[in-house]
Amino acid sequence: MSSLRAKIQDVFNEPACEQNRRKDAKARKEGCSKPLTPGAAAGGCAFDGAKIVLQPITDVAHLIHAPLACEGNSWDNRGAASSGPTLWRTSFTTDLTELDVVLGQGERKLFKAIREIKEAYGPPAIFVYPTCVTALIGDDIEAVCKRAAEKFGLPVVPVNAPGFVGSKNLGNKLAGEALLEHVIGTVEPDDAGLYDINILGEFNLSGEFWLVKPLLDRLGIRVRACIPGDARYLDIASAHRARAAMMVCSTALINLARKMEQRWEIPFFEGSFYGITDTSEALRQISQLLVKKGADPEILGRTEALIEEEEAIAWKKLTAYRPRLEGKRVLLNTGGVKSWSVVHALMEIGIEIVGTSVKKSTVEDKERVKQLLKDDNHMFEQMAPRELYAMLSEHKADIMLSGGRTQFIALKAKTPWLDINQERQHPYAGYDGMVELVRQIDLAIYNPIWCQVREPAPWDCQPAVREGLPRTKSETATLHAVQEFAGTTAGDLSEC
Structure with missing residues (x-):
């Protein structure tokens, strides 16, 4: 547990986080998130956060060393997609019982489970996650994983992020620490090139990164590793040979990007693939970083030509929607990078933003929102359901974009709603993703059902x-x- 405490303090002292740098030493030790109440149900715990970040690594076996309910509550909690392996969709747990706890059989049961997975599935690696129960009883998963790796001849990675140590966001960062300590840099690729990049914090929700990757392919840019969306273990293990990196969600993996820059001199920037302008700017910055690292400057010209071509196609497709959506009011109840990236994307076609949540957003995210909306009156950290309902029922917004948790508030207020979070069914990244987002908003607002439900009974x-x-x-x-x-x-x- 001493090593875990050291990792947590290291994450709390994240120098790449602008908000963290502004704190005094005492406040920095308390971390970025509200501490969990002992004994209370914490759906967004550190274990959940670590599992979210690592589960989209598709060819790895993810083994939960805990009672059955821990894995049952976390399995498939994001709509990430895979282009190949499906092992990540198989749920593995040691299913610890009260008898195992009393008799101290946890470590033995974990070793046996690792052996069974190796024999039955033969994965390139096994990730082992302790939870509150196994951490509290003192099971030494790092020792078990080390012994199992030697015995069975495959990487067995301990992901030391039990739920009680903190929030989901802390778990995201501890997952990044596990990759740095046990995975990245362990394999030397034989095909490293000047146009290799990493994409960090991209989850490939609904397969939306597949709308962006063809653009990079056309520029001759290879994604060495997308962490974690549609990732493979060997790709991540050799990610240290990339020449540049793009950070999509700094809230989750800023520590991973910074330490990879320190150790292997991989420069990174934070960008977004939501919206036409942001997608174009992301492509430009990727090319510029590669040129600084030794790539041929001619890629800059090819990038501009690609951007001009794709923007023209996208704007032509959006022409039909602009007169129907211009002036429509949107309430965005999400957070993180979407608090500004989606705002910018919608404003490009004339949609008015009446409010955006900045929950889970960094200081840089909030500054971007202020620059886009010209003030902070439309920003809110968190809005109570009663306030959301009042705003929608008074017709201050024509549609709400949010996650599934608040969809019924919009439906009760008889207001169109569209899922913008991880449960969404449609990809919204890149140029084609922007067209799809606008199309879905148009379908939601002009759905004839709203005229019917608003009529008197x-x-x-x-x-x-x-x-x-x-x-x-x-x-x-x-x-x-x-x-x-x-x-x-x-x-x-x-x-x-």
């Missing part, structure tokens, strides 16, 4: 009476039925 309406004529038996029966159902009288019913 039948029992709130008085049946129309033919002018100057008495009600027919049918009209009278209908009115009585409505009155009986609504528990009201004819005098209480208003004309609709």
Whole structure:
């Protein structure tokens, strides 16, 4: 546990984090996130964060050394996609019981599980995750993993991030530390080139990185490792030979990018593939970094030619949507890099942003939002469900973009909603992804269901009476039925 404490303190003292540098020494030791309450349910725990970052490594066996429920609560918690191996979709756990805890059989059971996975599946590596229970009883997973690696002849990587040590974001960074300590730099590639890059913090949600990779391929740029989206173990192990890196989500893996720059001189920048302008700027910065590291400067010209061609195609496709969406108001209830990248993407086609959440956003993210929106009145750290509902029911927004947790607030307010978080079904990255995002917003706003659900319910309406004529038996029966159902009288019913 002493080594774990050292890692946590090292993560808390992250010099690449602008927010962290502004703190005094005491505040820095407390970390970036609100501490967890002992004994309370913590869905966003450190274990969950580590699993989120590492599970998209598709050919690795992910073994949870814990009671069954820990793996059940974390399996497949992101919509990442794989172009090949499916081993990451198989759930492995030691299924620790009370008897195992009492008799001290945890380490023996873990070693046996590693052996069974090796014999049955033969993966290139096994990642082992302890959770609160196994950490509290003192199972030494690092010793077990080291012994198993020697015995079975394959890497067995301990991911020491039990849930109680902190938040999900801390777990993200501890996962990066595990890669640095046990994976990256362990394999020397025989095909390293001047146009190799790493993409860090990209999860390939709904396969959206596959919309970006063809652009890089056309420029002759090879993605040595995308961490973690659609990754392979050997690619990550040789990631130290990349010439440059792009950081997509600094909230999660800024420590990984900084330490790779220190150890292997891999420069990085933070960018976004959401929106036309941001995608173009990301391609430019990648090319510029490669030139600084020795690539032929002619790639800069080819990059500009590609950008000009792709932007023209994208804007032509968006022409049909601009008059329908220009001036529409969007409430963005998400966070992190999407707090500014999606904002910028939507503003490009004339959509108005009435509010954006900056929860889980870095200081740099917040500054970008201020620059885009010209003030911070449209920024909020967290909005209570009651406030979200009030804002939507008062028609201050035409659509809300958020995660699945708040979709029912929008539906209750009879407001269009679109999933923008990890559970989404459509890819939104790159030029084609931007067109798809706009198309989905247009479909949501102009869906005819909203006109229907906003109409008064039948029992709130008085049946129309033919002018100057008495009600027919049918009209009278209908009115009585409505009155009986609504528990009201004819005098209480208003004309609709």
